[in-house]
Amino acid sequence: MALDEHRYSLAVRWTGNLGSGTSSYRDYSRDHDIEIPGLPVLQGSADPTFHGDRSRYNPEQLLLAALAQCHMLSFLHVAVRHGVVVLSYEDNATGMMRLNRDGSGQFETVTLHPQVTVADPAHIVLAGQMHHEANKVCFIARSVNFPVLHVPVTTAGSP
Helix, strand or coil, X not given: CCCCCCXXXXXXXXXCECCCCXXXXXXXXXXXXXXXXXXXXXXXXXXXXXXXXXXXXXXXXHHHHHHHHHHHHHHHHHHHHHCCCEEEEEECCEEEEEECCCCCEXXXXXXXXXXXXXXXXXXXHHHHHHHHHHHHHCCCHHHCCCCEEECCEEEECCC
């Protein structure tokens, strides 16, 4: 494997056979486990709209989480490169998925709402601008075919 290649693997195991498999649309559970060696099992299901269990994570939530996590980590990296000390970061991300008449669907947009606190008030404007740079280096945002928008709020605080 080349130094610039990173490979990831996990197992997804369907746990929703209620006895008759997929004999009909309502005769099975959408429950499944996501297993990554050395980590706790992540319990997944479909969105409740699609007969999933609302107490489990669904793929749409996990895609939104992946985008928000990647942007945050990219932003923190960019902050270090610019000498901006970030004291706190929180994001209340939203996404909009559209269903099509044929039963397919796709995300149309994701909007990240990062609330960032920086140590130096002089860095507030720069920190706001760094979201564009972070989006350009975020691996997940670069991999999706819909816009990832940003509505950042930056404040200054003390350590």
